[in-house]
Amino acid sequence: MNRTPTKPRCSRRYERWAWGRGYRLVAGVDEVGRGALFGPVVAAAVILDPRRPIRGLNDSKQLAPEERQRLAARIRETALGVAWAAVDAARIDLINIYEASRLAMRDAVLALHPAPDCLLVDFMKIDLPLPQRALVHGDCRSVSIAAASIVAKVERDAWMRDWDAVFPGYQLAQHKGYTTPDHLQALQERGPSPLHRRSYAPVAAASPFPDDGLPQNLDLFDEQP
Numbered sequence: 001m002n003r004t005p006t007k008p009r010c011s012r013r014y015e016r017w018a019w020g021r022g023y024r025l026v027a028g029v030d031e032v033g034r035g036a037l038f039g040p041v042v043a044a045a046v047i048l049d050p051r052r053p054i055r056g057l058n059d060s061k062q063l064a065p066e067e068r069q070r071l072a073a074r075i076r077e078t079a080l081g082v083a084w085a086a087v088d089a090a091r092i093d094l095i096n097i098y099e100a101s102r103l104a105m106r107d108a109v110l111a112l113h114p115a116p117d118c119l120l121v122d123f124m125k126i127d128l129p130l131p132q133r134a135l136v137h138g139d140c141r142s143v144s145i146a147a148a149s150i151v152a153k154v155e156r157d158a159w160m161r162d163w164d165a166v167f168p169g170y171q172l173a174q175h176k177g178y179t180t181p182d183h184l185q186a187l188q189e190r191g192p193s194p195l196h197r198r199s200y201a202p203v204a205a206a207s208p209f210p211d212d213g214l215p216q217n218l219d220l221f222d223e224q225p
Contacts, residue, residue: 010058014135014142015050018118025080027116028144029109029126031101032060032152037187037203038170038177038196039160040086041097043104044152045112045119047081048144054078059140060153072154075147083111084155093199102126108148120144167193 018026031043048054054074056067063071076082085107087100095103106126109116119132120142126132138145157176164173170186170193177183179202187196187206196203 008137008141010140010143010146012050012053012143014120014133014138015048015144018120018131018133019050021118023118023131025114025116026118026120026144027081027109027112028120028138028142028146028148029105030122030139030145030149030152031104032149032156033177034097034101035179036177036197037179037183037200038089038172038193039163040088040156041092041100041104042084042086042152042156042159043101043108044082044084044148044155045105045108045116046075046079046144046147046151047112047114047116048075048147049078049080052078054143054147057143057146057150059137059146060149062140063150065157068150068154068157071147071150075151079147081112081114081116082151083108083113084152085111086156089195089197092197096199097197098124122149163195167195 015026025047027045027047029045031041033041056071060068085104087104092100102124106128109128119130120138121132121134122138122145123134123136125134135141139149160176161173169190171182175183184202187202192198192203192207198204198207
């Protein structure tokens with residue numbers, strides 16, 4: 001009999017796994033913006049306080065903007081440590097989005113105070129000499145990774161609203177730099193801004209100088225504005 005796959009549940013299961021091995025400062029790490037055509041990839045690292053659980057933590061993409069804002073404020077209020085870092089579009093074009101995401105995650109962890117003794121990371125491993133566990137769909141399985149995804153998403157979205165005024169006409173406040181029909185139309189009409197990722201195919205196609213020798217980043221991610 002075929003069974004519908006069970007949807008992952010966001011819980012403290014993996015935090016308990018780490019606590020059971022003696023780790024006390026367990027950081028969740030995640031990034032947002034991999035699939036965007038504009039702006040930086042932003043990562044966050046969060047050490048939640050096990051004595052102060054936060055209800056409603058989940059993958060930031062599954063939450064309404066108002067709920068993300070509420071939870072981000074609660075995370076900053078109660079967590080033992082919160083930090084974020086970003087890698088800009090020019091660096092993404094040079095080293096590719098995968099490596100840029102890992103770099104942003106690494107920098108976010110290094111900015112944490114107190115320093116973590118174990119990492120739970122969404123999908124990938126980071127170049128740091130710390131015990132770590134990479135979880136597929138970690139942002140909807142681990143409350144710490146979910147908290148990091150919320151902090152990173154709220155931070156990046158705020159930047160997009162600010163840049164909407166700097167680069168009018170692209171509607172960045174609405175789509176947050178992701179691939180939407182309105183964004184693609186604006187690229188065709190206006191060409192890329194200085195903060196668009198020129199190694200991404202839709203941006204390269206709209207550039208007056210498309211053959212710039214940059215490696216192509218494949219926009220195959222399931223992130224949403």
